[in-house]
Amino acid sequence: MTTPTPPHSRVVLQGLEFHARHGVFDTEAVLGARFIVDAELHYPFAGLTDDLNEAVNYAAVYAAIQQEVTVPRHQLIEVLADRIARRVLRDQPRLTHLTVRVHKPFAPLPGVFRDVYAELTLTRGDL
Numbered sequence: 001m002t003t004p005t006p007p008h009s010r011v012v013l014q015g016l017e018f019h020a021r022h023g024v025f026d027t028e029a030v031l032g033a034r035f036i037v038d039a040e041l042h043y044p045f046a047g048l049t050d051d052l053n054e055a056v057n058y059a060a061v062y063a064a065i066q067q068e069v070t071v072p073r074h075q076l077i078e079v080l081a082d083r084i085a086r087r088v089l090r091d092q093p094r095l096t097h098l099t100v101r102v103h104k105p106f107a108p109l110p111g112v113f114r115d116v117y118a119e120l121t122l123t124r125g126d127l
Contacts, residue, residue: 009046011058013039018069022080025108029073036103036117037065037084043094056092064091069102077102081120089127097123 016039021032041056048054068084085100103117 009042009044011041011043011045011056013037013041013058013062013065016062016065018066020069020073022074022077022104023108024075028108033104033106035069035077035080036105037069038099038101038103039065039084039088040099041088041092041095042097042099043092044096054094056094061088061092064088076118077104077116078118078120081118085120085122086127089122089124095124097121 016037018035018037019032020035021029022035023029023033039061041058041061043056045055064087065084068087069080072083074080074083081100081102084102085098088098088100089095099119099121101117101119103115105115107113107116109116
């Protein structure tokens with residue numbers, strides 16, 4: 001007999017776009033570039049009542065992501081993804097885990113490419 005799989009539920013914030021100054025090169029600090037963030041917020045909301053106090057407030061998540069992307073400056077998008085993930089997990093105690101993607105579609109690379117991104121999945125136990 002197999003154990004039933006718990007319900008899988010998530011809220012996704014996709015394509016959050018910000019102008020920021022992350023990067024290794026001096027010109028990136030001066031001119032900045034477009035960064036795009038996706039956040040997959042996992043928590044059990046099957047059977048949830050229609051009360052925001054019992055849910056993950058994704059407006060608050062958006063505000064936290066916006067601040068993390070636009071205020072501090074990092075050389076690496078990997079570090080930015082980590083800062084976002086840890087802050088959102090700390091701020092939203094109902095989350096069991098989350099995945100954050102930080103896209104840098106105009107990274108200073110020689111050649112043609114569609115996108116560069118760093119992806120990080122953290123659980124509450126990773127804090």
